[in-house]
Structures are given as C-alpha cells and as structure tokens.
Amino acid sequence: MEYFLSLLTAAAAPPPPSPAPASTAPHNSTQMAFPVFTRIRLAQPTDVPQIHKLIHQMAIFERLTHLFTATEASLSSVLFKSPPFQSVTIFILEVSSQPFIIEEEEDLINNSPPLYQPKFQTANLDHPIAEDPEIETFKSLNSGDNVVIGGFALFFPNYSPFLGKPGFYVENLFVRERYRRNGLGKMLLIAVVKKAVEMGCGRVEWVVLDWNVNAIKFYEEMGAQIQHDYRFCRLTGDAFQAYASTN
Amino acid sequence: MEYFLSLLTAAAAPPPPSPAPASTAPHNSTQMAFPVFTRIRLAQPTDVPQIHKLIHQMAIFERLTHLFTATEASLSSVLFKSPPFQSVTIFILEVSSQPFIIEEEEDLINNSPPLYQPKFQTANLDHPIAEDPEIETFKSLNSGDNVVIGGFALFFPNYSPFLGKPGFYVENLFVRERYRRNGLGKMLLIAVVKKAVEMGCGRVEWVVLDWNVNAIKFYEEMGAQIQHDYRFCRLTGDAFQAYASTN
Numbered sequence: 001m002e003y004f005l006s007l008l009t010a011a012a013a014p015p016p017p018s019p020a021p022a023s024t025a026p027h028n029s030t031q032m033a034f035p036v037f038t039r040i041r042l043a044q045p046t047d048v049p050q051i052h053k054l055i056h057q058m059a060i061f062e063r064l065t066h067l068f069t070a071t072e073a074s075l076s077s078v079l080f081k082s083p084p085f086q087s088v089t090i091f092i093l094e095v096s097s098q099p100f101i102i103e104e105e106e107d108l109i110n111n112s113p114p115l116y117q118p119k120f121q122t123a124n125l126d127h128p129i130a131e132d133p134e135i136e137t138f139k140s141l142n143s144g145d146n147v148v149i150g151g152f153a154l155f156f157p158n159y160s161p162f163l164g165k166p167g168f169y170v171e172n173l174f175v176r177e178r179y180r181r182n183g184l185g186k187m188l189l190i191a192v193v194k195k196a197v198e199m200g201c202g203r204v205e206w207v208v209l210d211w212n213v214n215a216i217k218f219y220e221e222m223g224a225q226i227q228h229d230y231r232f233c234r235l236t237g238d239a240f241q242a243y244a245s246t247n
Numbered sequence: 248m249e250y251f252l253s254l255l256t257a258a259a260a261p262p263p264p265s266p267a268p269a270s271t272a273p274h275n276s277t278q279m280a281f282p283v284f285t286r287i288r289l290a291q292p293t294d295v296p297q298i299h300k301l302i303h304q305m306a307i308f309e310r311l312t313h314l315f316t317a318t319e320a321s322l323s324s325v326l327f328k329s330p331p332f333q334s335v336t337i338f339i340l341e342v343s344s345q346p347f348i349i350e351e352e353e354d355l356i357n358n359s360p361p362l363y364q365p366k367f368q369t370a371n372l373d374h375p376i377a378e379d380p381e382i383e384t385f386k387s388l389n390s391g392d393n394v395v396i397g398g399f400a401l402f403f404p405n406y407s408p409f410l411g412k413p414g415f416y417v418e419n420l421f422v423r424e425r426y427r428r429n430g431l432g433k434m435l436l437i438a439v440v441k442k443a444v445e446m447g448c449g450r451v452e453w454v455v456l457d458w459n460v461n462a463i464k465f466y467e468e469m470g471a472q473i474q475h476d477y478r479f480c481r482l483t484g485d486a487f488q489a490y491a492s493t494n
Contacts, residue, residue, distance in 0.1 A: 070411030164317030203483035223486025227479040236450035239470025
C-alpha cells in the first residue's frame, strides 16, 4: 500500500462532492472557483519540517502510521546531499492568493543559471486559501507571506540499460486534502516529466494501485503504459535485516 | 516486459532438463555437477563491452531487440560517473575452474578499504566451463585466465520517505543461459541485499512478471513481499518526448 496511494489520489481522485455554495456568491450551474497563483520550485533544507509533516499526512491517509519512522533528522541526512536531479529530489508546490514576486538575486550573484527555473501557473481552487485550516502549519518559509505549501513530488533518478539512458522514478506525488481535485497533482507530475525530457532522460516511471481506475485512466491519457503483468517485490523489515548475518 | 523477465529467469528458472551424462562419469541418481569458483565484484569501465553484450542477450531473450538502443558509448556516459552504490552500480559475477587469486595491491597502494570487498563462493555447475560456447566473448578482462563472466546485477539507490532511509532498486539480474539453474542469480541478489543492509538501507525492491510462479515463490522464500495490487506505470517514447513542448 504505502505512499503510492497518495500518488494516484492526488493526481486523479474521484470527483469532489458538491461544495456548499459560498454565502455571498450567486448560485449557478458551474462549480465555484477561486483563482490562485501556483509555483513549483525545488525544496530547500528549510522546507524539511513541512516535508516531514506532508509525509506524515500521507501515512495517516494511507493508514500506515505504524510504518512511519522518518524524522526531520533522517530526512535531512539524505536530502540535499547531492545536486538536485542526481539523487532524491523534491518539488514543492506553493499556492498563493497573490502573484509571486520572481526573485533572481541569488542567480545574479552566482552568475549562473538556476538549478531549476520555478514554474508559475494559475489554478482554480474550489475553496479560498484563507479557509485552509492548516494555513499556519504549511506557510512556506521560503517565500513571502500568503504562500502556502499545497503538495510535493519526491523523485530520484533510475536507469534503463535497454535505452542506455537515465530516467526518473516518482516515489511520491502528494497534494494536501484541501487542495485536491484542482489539477495540482497533474501540474507536479508534468513538471517532473518535463524536467526529465529536458535532461535527455528516456522515461519516467511510478506505481499505481490496480483498483484506482480513475488514476489509471488519467495516467493513460497522459501517455503512460500500465504494465499489467509486472509485480512489485519488496524486501524490507526483519526479513531484510536478517541478511546481515548471511554469507 | 523488458529486462524484468531476466531478473526472474536468472534467479528462479524451472528445473533443468536431465543432462546427458558425461561419457567418462559413472551413472548414478544424482545430477552431474562441476564445482567452480565464483567471484562477485564491482564492474569496471573495461567491462563495458561485455556488459553491453549481456544487455543485448537480455534483449534477445525477451524478444525486445527493437527497444535495444544502448551502445557502449551510451553505457559509458552514465556508468562509473559516481562512486559505486550512489548511482547506477553493477555487480559482475565471474566463474572460474581455478581458485581466484585475491589481489590486494591496489588497496594497499591506496591505503584505504576497497569500495566493495569481492565475494568468493563455490558453486556446482551442470556443465564444465570449458563447454561454454561463448568463453572467448565473455572472458573477464579484469581477471586472470580461465575466468568467465557469467552474469551481472544492475541496481541503483532509491528512497523510502516513510522509513526516511535509502534503499536499492534492482533493475537487472541476468545470468547467461549456460550458467542458469545453478543458484548464481540468487548469489547476485543476495550480494545486493547484503550490501544494502550493511549501508543502513531500509529495503531492496524489484519487479517480477505475474505469471512466473517459480520466481514469485523464490522471492517470497527470500522474505520479499509481492505487492499484488501495485501496477507499474511507464511514460516513455513519443508520448514522453511530447512533453518537451508542453507548458
């Protein structure tokens, strides 16, 4: 089970229940929408507390908190040790009710192209950001006020010997509950795929649950092939640790 | 389909047909066996021509030569760019009719522990090495005479955010046809698992084909969990390249 659930839930969850109409808005046949600004950027070390909380939310959602042993320290010990895209890499999705101020000072100081040029898009939410009950918890420390972290994608390089090319494996694609069903998961996945193409990779891979027909349909529409005859094998826990003492 | 086939074929193929008895050996009820010495070591850049041939053999075996576009140059451009175990890593399995001479000169010169201490074991083959029809092609350039490359494992790091720990993903586990059904695939897989445990990883993962019940049984006996409800998704080829032009 684990976090793969979140990948498909975030990207292609079932249609939302009809929202309660806002009291000041007129009733009509189209769903209420609140336009917001979004930015996808590389995670920074200062994002670790919120990344840890996001991963914990995945564990709650997937009823796997008994498997959740990551700490902020264990995340920090692995993340940001290599340049992005060469090892574990995280894209943070931010949402804001105000346009982002594009900050280029750091790039100008270094006089080099940034490791990842953030992607800016607008989206329509079905609730205003101000109604986010976790707005304080997920306020982005790396951005201005009114910027909230809505989700993230965690991925790392893999390799296709047949193609002789690297690729990306998307381990997590998570959008916080309040922000789901607004296309934000798709934005994150496309950002990963576009970066892979730009880097000369040969493919992007991930895992989905077989019963999530909405997600499978969405991935197929994105052009992915579902490998129905593959089975994922995992050696972990005590059975894994026992190999310490084998010859 | 692709190279995942080879992983299970190598590791847990069906029982071999009864071998024709060697003319000079007595007939008895046990299978004829030829004891040999094996070594598992890190691949070196000089192994690339043979690695390329092994990957091509996988493509032939899996009837996927139309997807095989790797060249020696494309392999070299990715392999050996990072220290082993931090990126794509290959274990080479060598077989020899004579004991290996343990070479420590290089380690002594560098006055540092080796990146990987080769693993030596003995095995019983059902044919003598001398009968290997490709003995010249797969002669190990990195070892003494009479040493033949029998197979390889290709793997790279992955990451479990729940565990907050890295792991390994085994992309290929391939044993040349002549050497299958002798436990060599299992030696390679165990070597990968042991190294992962030593490095403090949390798990090792790979993929198997659902119809290969022998392989699934073998992996379960090794302690692996088969995630029957996961489906592997792959975005590659033209559908993948098309994302170059999306916003």
